[in-house]
Amino acid sequence: MDLLLLGDEQEDMVMKYLERGEMAALFDGEDAIALSVVTKEGENLWELKNIAVLPAFQGKGYGKQLVRFWQEKLEGKGILQAGTGETPKTMGFYMACGFQFSHRITDFFVHHYDHPIVEDGILLKDMVYFSYKL
Ligand SMILES: CC(C)(COP(=O)(O)OP(=O)(O)OC[C@H]1O[C@@H](n2cnc3c(N)ncnc32)[C@H](O)[C@@H]1OP(=O)(O)O)[C@@H](O)C(=O)NCCC(=O)NCCS
Numbered sequence: 001m002d003l004l005l006l007g008d009e010q011e012d013m014v015m016k017y018l019e020r021g022e023m024a025a026l027f028d029g030e031d032a033i034a035l036s037v038v039t040k041e042g043e044n045l046w047e048l049k050n051i052a053v054l055p056a057f058q059g060k061g062y063g064k065q066l067v068r069f070w071q072e073k074l075e076g077k078g079i080l081q082a083g084t085g086e087t088p089k090t091m092g093f094y095m096a097c098g099f100q101f102s103h104r105i106t107d108f109f110v111h112h113y114d115h116p117i118v119e120d121g122i123l124l125k126d127m128v129y130f131s132y133k134l
Helices: 002-007 011-018 062-073 088-096 108-112
Strands: 022-028 031-042 045-053 079-085 100-105 127-133
Touching: 002 011, 002 031, 002 045, 011 031, 011 045, 022 062, 031 062, 045 062, 062 088, 079 088, 088 127
Parallel strands: 045 079
Antiparallel strands: 022 031, 031 045, 079 127, 100 127
16 A cells, blocks of 8 residues: 555555556565556556555656566557656656656546645646556
């Protein structure tokens, strides 16, 4: 749960997709150091709902390795999309993983979260979607 909340800080939002999603994680011995959750959103449409790497292990390629796992597992099966807050860090990450800007949902974080979400000093408002052709 600590890792899930690192990727998406409100537990009831995590619970909305956890049951219907599939999880892939990376372990260092017995300890999970990174995880990701993907859901099926429609015919040929998949969504990376959560991805998180423990702070001590960030910037070492593990996040990209998890994304690559899904890109290979779902190859030829449509589109993989990911929604994120508008911060240079996460947008840079998805672009480095081969995703392109797709669309935005205005004020998503304002309407769907019960408290202000601040990431890297930026107050999140819109959900920005990136997509990758599998
Ligand atoms: C976002 C996160 C999952 C990235 O995982 P990571 O293991 O640190 O990232 P990687 O080391 O695999 O980096 C992959 C690529 O993203 C790029 N990237 C990572 N951080 C970046 C940044 N701040 N700005 C631009 N690019 C960045 C890297 O340069 C790398 O590109 P390269 O392969 O061309 O060198 C991780 O930092 C994290 O868990 N953050 C906290 C939770 C979070 O924000 N989750 C995403 C919610 S949408």
